[in-house]
Every structure is written in C-alpha cells, then in structure tokens.
Amino acid sequence: MSNSPIREGAGLLRIAANAGWSTAQWMWSTTVHTGARVVRGLAAGESPASIAGALGADLRSSVETALGSPVPPPATEHRSSAAELRARGAELLRRSADVHFVEDMHPAYERILGELTPDEARILRFLAKEGAQPTVDVRTNRPLGIGSELIEAGLSMIGRQAGVRHVSRTNAYLNNLFRLGLIWFSREEVDPSRYQVVEVQPEVQAAMAKAGRAPKTVRRSIHLTPFGEDFCETCLPLD
Incomplete structure (x- = not known):
C-alpha cells in the first residue's frame, strides 16, 4: 500500500497542532472519524490504497476548514523516465558527432x-x-x-x-x-x-x-x- 496519503495526513495533523489549543478538539474528532472511516471501508471491501487516498482528501478538507485557509498540496519530485534519460544520452552523442559544437567547460x-x-x-x-x-x-x-x-x-x-x-x-x-x-x-x-x-x-x-x-x-x-x-x-x- 502506498504510504504517501498517510504521510500527507500526518503532515496535515502537525499543521493543525501548530495552530493552537483550539484545534485540539478538531484533532480528536478527526481521529475518531478516521478510525470509523477505516472500519467502514474495510467492511465494505474497499482496498487499503483507496481508503488511504480518501483519508488524505478528507484530512486536507478538514484542516482547511479548521484553519480557515487552503493548505497547499505537497510538492512532488519529478523523476526522469528511462525514455527521457535515453533521449538526453542520444543528444550528447549527437553533439559529440557535431564538428561545429564547442564545449567551453565541463558541465x-x-x-x-x-x-x-x-x-x-x-x-x-x-x-x-x-x-x-x-x-x-x-x-x-x-x-x-x-x-x-x-x-x-x-x-x-x-x-x-x-x-x-x-x-x-x-x-x-x-x-x-x-x-x-x-x-x-x-x-x-x-x-x-x-x-x-x-x-x-x-x-x-x-x-x-x-x-x-x-x-x-x-x-x-x-x-x-x-x-x-x-x-x-x-x-x-x-x-
């Protein structure tokens, strides 16, 4: 099961906790709701991945309501695919065969x-x-x-x-x-x-x-x- 929604939920809980004592009640009610959501989902035959994804969305919505402001989504790191890396390698080889290409220094x-x-x-x-x-x-x-x-x-x-x-x-x-x-x-x-x-x-x-x-x-x-x-x-x- 992917743990990215769980990490996101943990981060949202930390944001809410930093907002002060008034958010403590919200955290308690959200924890109870989260536990009930997991039980209902498993009983209905939902996959763990879909339950985790739904919990991440629910937590984000609840935090925005508690804080009164939108919470930015977590940054995602771009990783080049094998095809992209191969294309870059092909471009290097093309330059190596180009007699007019001049490389001033090592990149x-x-x-x-x-x-x-x-x-x-x-x-x-x-x-x-x-x-x-x-x-x-x-x-x-x-x-x-x-x-x-x-x-x-x-x-x-x-x-x-x-x-x-x-x-x-x-x-x-x-x-x-x-x-x-x-x-x-x-x-x-x-x-x-x-x-x-x-x-x-x-x-x-x-x-x-x-x-x-x-x-x-x-x-x-x-x-x-x-x-x-x-x-x-x-x-x-x-x-």
Missing part, C-alpha cells in the same frame, strides 16, 4: 563550485600551484607488518600551507575533494626529503607516541586528478 563545474567551501578552494589552488604534497600514515610496528594497527592516516601540512581557516578540518576537506573527483590519494612518494618536515609536526609526533615503541610511518602523497587540474585552470584564479 559539472558549476555544480562542483556550489559544493566547495572557501577552505577547499584554497587547498585546490595550493595543489594547482605547488603540485603533489607528501602525507604520512602512522602505524604500530609489528614483525613483518602482521597485526600492524593504523593509528592516524593522511597526516600532512596541506591545510597549513594552503592557509585554510579551519586546519582541524583538513582531512574532511580532502575527503570531499576526493568525492568530487578533484584529487586522488596515491601510494607513491614525492621527494623523500619533504617528509621530514611533515614527520616533525605535533599531530604526527602525537600519533607516533600513541603507536608505542618504534612506530612506523607510511609515506604517501596527494595529487590533483587531470579533472581537478582542468577544474582549477578553468574556475580558480591561480595567479
């Missing part, structure tokens, strides 16, 4: 800009100008690596060097940029000498102390993806 860039924080824009600009950056994971040290426990992952100086306002959120920022396809976390190292500065940072030292005797650091790096590089060149001032 996702506008949406991505709306999903970035100012700090994340700073990180992107920093990576675009300075290139790949070193990161380290801190693990406990076990013979042959068997049973080694990860203490902290993705520790870097990217937030500080980019000048973000909320340095503690750097890893969250990086995760969002990865979700958007703008950066990637590589297992490859950059210049080994660059890790020495990262490994003496307070948060790295704290993780190493937590790891216990002879902690192990795993060196990695963070890069812009080719998609991220194009995004930065298109959307961010890099000078």
